[in-house]
Amino acid sequence: MASLRAFLTVAIVAVSVHAILATEYVVGDAKGWSLNFNYQAWAEGKEFHVGDKLVFKYAQGAHNVLRVDGTAFQQCAAPATIQPLTTGNDVITLATPGPKWYLCGVGKHCESGNMKFSITVLPQVESPASPPSDSLVPSPNLPSAASSIVLSEYYALMIGVFGIVLLIMV
Numbered sequence: 001m002a003s004l005r006a007f008l009t010v011a012i013v014a015v016s017v018h019a020i021l022a023t024e025y026v027v028g029d030a031k032g033w034s035l036n037f038n039y040q041a042w043a044e045g046k047e048f049h050v051g052d053k054l055v056f057k058y059a060q061g062a063h064n065v066l067r068v069d070g071t072a073f074q075q076c077a078a079p080a081t082i083q084p085l086t087t088g089n090d091v092i093t094l095a096t097p098g099p100k101w102y103l104c105g106v107g108k109h110c111e112s113g114n115m116k117f118s119i120t121v122l123p124q125v126e127s128p129a130s131p132p133s134d135s136l137v138p139s140p141n142l143p144s145a146a147s148s149i150v151l152s153e154y155y156a157l158m159i160g161v162f163g164i165v166l167l168i169m170v
C-alpha cells in the first residue's frame with residue numbers, strides 16, 4: 001500500500017504543478033483593456049506559453065477583442081467574419097504555439113487608441129522555442145483546440161480529485 005500511496009502523491013503533485021505552470025495574464029495589468037496604453041510594450045517583457053490565458057478586462061460595450069491575422073493587424077481592419085469577444089472579461093486560452101494578434105474593433109481604437117498587440121506563443125514544454133511560422137492560419141480551428149485543452153485540464157482535475165479520495169481511503 002505504501003507504494004500506491006507514493007504513486008498517488010506523485011500523481012497529485014504532478015497535476016498541481018501543471019495547474020500552477022499555466023499563467024493568467026491580465027492584459028494591461030491594472031490598466032485593463034483601454035485606450036492609449038502601450039500594449040506592445042506590455043507584452044514585450046513576457047513569455048507566453050501554450051496553456052496560458054489572456055484576460056481582457058474593460059467596461060462591457062466600451063471595447064471588444066478581436067483575434068486577427070497579421071494582415072488584418074497591420075491594417076487595423078478585421079474581416080467581418082471574425083466574431084468579437086464582448087463580455088468585458090474575455091479569457092483567451094493560448095491553445096497553439098506561434099504568432100497571435102489581437103486588437104479592439106470599436107471605432108478607431110486600434111488606429112488611434114493603440115489598442116493592438118501581437119505576441120508569440122511558445123510551446124508548453126520547456127524546449128527551445130521553435131521559430132514562429134509565417135503562415136497566417138485564421139482561427140477556425142482555434143475553438144476546438146481551446147476546448148480540447150480545457151477538456152484535458154478537466155480530466156487532470158478529476159484524476160487529482162480521485163487520487164485524493166483514494167489517498168484518504170488507503
Ligand SMILES: [Cu+2]
Pocket residue numbers: 034035062063064104105106109110115
Ligand atoms: Cu477599444
